[in-house]
Amino acid sequence: MNCEELFLSKFNTAPEFKSFVPYRVCTLGAHIDHQLGHINGFAIDKGMSLCYSPSDCVKLYSTNFDGEIRFNIDEELNKSFNWGDYAKSALWSLKDSGYKITTGFNGVIEGTMPVGGLSSSAGVTILYINAFCRLNNITLSENELIEIAHKAENKFIGLKCGKLDQSCEVLCKKDNMLHIDTLDSSAENITIPQKARPFEIGVFFSGLEHSLVNSNYNLRTEELKYACDIISEKSGKYYGDKLRYIPYEIYAEYESALPENVKKRCVHFYSENQRAIEGTKLFKEGNIEKYGKLVTESGYSSIYNYEAGSPELIRLYEILKDTKGVYGTRFSGAGFKGCCLALVDPEYKKEIEDTVKEKYLAAFPEHKEKYTTTFCKTADGFGGII
Numbered sequence: 001m002n003c004e005e006l007f008l009s010k011f012n013t014a015p016e017f018k019s020f021v022p023y024r025v026c027t028l029g030a031h032i033d034h035q036l037g038h039i040n041g042f043a044i045d046k047g048m049s050l051c052y053s054p055s056d057c058v059k060l061y062s063t064n065f066d067g068e069i070r071f072n073i074d075e076e077l078n079k080s081f082n083w084g085d086y087a088k089s090a091l092w093s094l095k096d097s098g099y100k101i102t103t104g105f106n107g108v109i110e111g112t113m114p115v116g117g118l119s120s121s122a123g124v125t126i127l128y129i130n131a132f133c134r135l136n137n138i139t140l141s142e143n144e145l146i147e148i149a150h151k152a153e154n155k156f157i158g159l160k161c162g163k164l165d166q167s168c169e170v171l172c173k174k175d176n177m178l179h180i181d182t183l184d185s186s187a188e189n190i191t192i193p194q195k196a197r198p199f200e201i202g203v204f205f206s207g208l209e210h211s212l213v214n215s216n217y218n219l220r221t222e223e224l225k226y227a228c229d230i231i232s233e234k235s236g237k238y239y240g241d242k243l244r245y246i247p248y249e250i251y252a253e254y255e256s257a258l259p260e261n262v263k264k265r266c267v268h269f270y271s272e273n274q275r276a277i278e279g280t281k282l283f284k285e286g287n288i289e290k291y292g293k294l295v296t297e298s299g300y301s302s303i304y305n306y307e308a309g310s311p312e313l314i315r316l317y318e319i320l321k322d323t324k325g326v327y328g329t330r331f332s333g334a335g336f337k338g339c340c341l342a343l344v345d346p347e348y349k350k351e352i353e354d355t356v357k358e359k360y361l362a363a364f365p366e367h368k369e370k371y372t373t374t375f376c377k378t379a380d381g382f383g384g385i386i
């Protein structure tokens with residue numbers, strides 16, 4: 001059942017509103033948004049929808065998860081550790097930002113792709129914020145929406161993420177790649193140059209879904225914070241609590257004071273930031289082949305320096321990088337489970353789909369039922385709330 005059908009069956013009436021938000025992929029800038037680095041991303045033509053009608057409380061169903069979520073607008077909001085927490089986080093964040101919410105909604109949320117790597121958490125949060133805003137006559141600019149959605153995930157859910165997901169899902173444009181310097185949030189949509197070789201975005205889902213709050217995501221951010229603290233202590237100068245504030249030369253001077261694992265995370269940061277800057281230039285020149293190579297290098301660094309991934313994702317990456325017609329590949333999103341993305345030459349789609357599936361399932365036959373391949377095109381982001 002899609003969200004409209006489920007809405008009808010649960011609430012015995014059709015929904016008054018329906019909104020859609022795209023998923024995103026991040027080709028370069030993995031795990032450096034929380035350290036204020038540069039990122040590249042695309043919104044894709046697949047996403048999530050919310051059907052809803054006004055109500056005095058919030059009552060929700062999902063086409064993907066079981067159970068009913070119910071809470072009051074004026075109750076003290078605490079996590080229940082289920083999928084409904086994203087709706088609570090949206091309400092909490094709006095209130096915490098000073099907005100008065102008196103109307104809630106009956107709703108059904110629908111995701112069209114498996115959870116993990118495509119930023120469904122930021123996506124659903126944006127949809128819930130939008131529903132509250134529309135029903136309570138609140139208008140938000142694109143940047144306000146990004147901030148409120150980011151605060152919801154950071155403070156209420158507790159994932160110490162940067163603004164990559166929210167920014168891509170809101171700001172991306174069809175036929176463009178979004179480049180952001182997350183240090184000052186300056187964003188640029190770069191139109192795919194005419195002379196660029198055609199490409200599509202392949203999403204190869206490993207069969208393992210996940211939620212990032214239960215992964216090593218926050219541990220990595222702590223390791224990087226530790227690096228900042230040690231460098232400040234050893235140098236006798238406080239640079240700040242994000243690696244971007246520490247120039248590479250200063251890092252290099254104090255690198256030996258850091259434990260091996262922390263050093264590797266820093267190597268990932270500095271090299272990935274450089275790749276995102278260089279990649280942006282290559283993309284502007286329309287050099288998709290070289291851009292793709294950087295994406296694959298980024299995947300390598302995520303595995304060996306950042307130590308993200310799982311045996312399944314690492315295998316998928318290894319298979320994809322050696323497959324004809326793949327310009328570049330890496331984990332999508334945080335990449336602890338979930339999926340790999342690949343920039344592919346559309347001429348080879350069928351071959352890529354068949355080869356990768358055969359090789360991957362030979363290694364992990366237990367994921368036969370859940371493994372999927374989806375080819376996507378770029379899409380418009382959500383925009384602001386009007």
Ligand code: GLA
Pocket residue numbers: 026029030031032033034119161162163164165212333334335
């Ligand atoms: C998740 C986070 C983002 C970003 C990516 C990794 O999607 O929510 O902020 O850090 O992982 O690049």
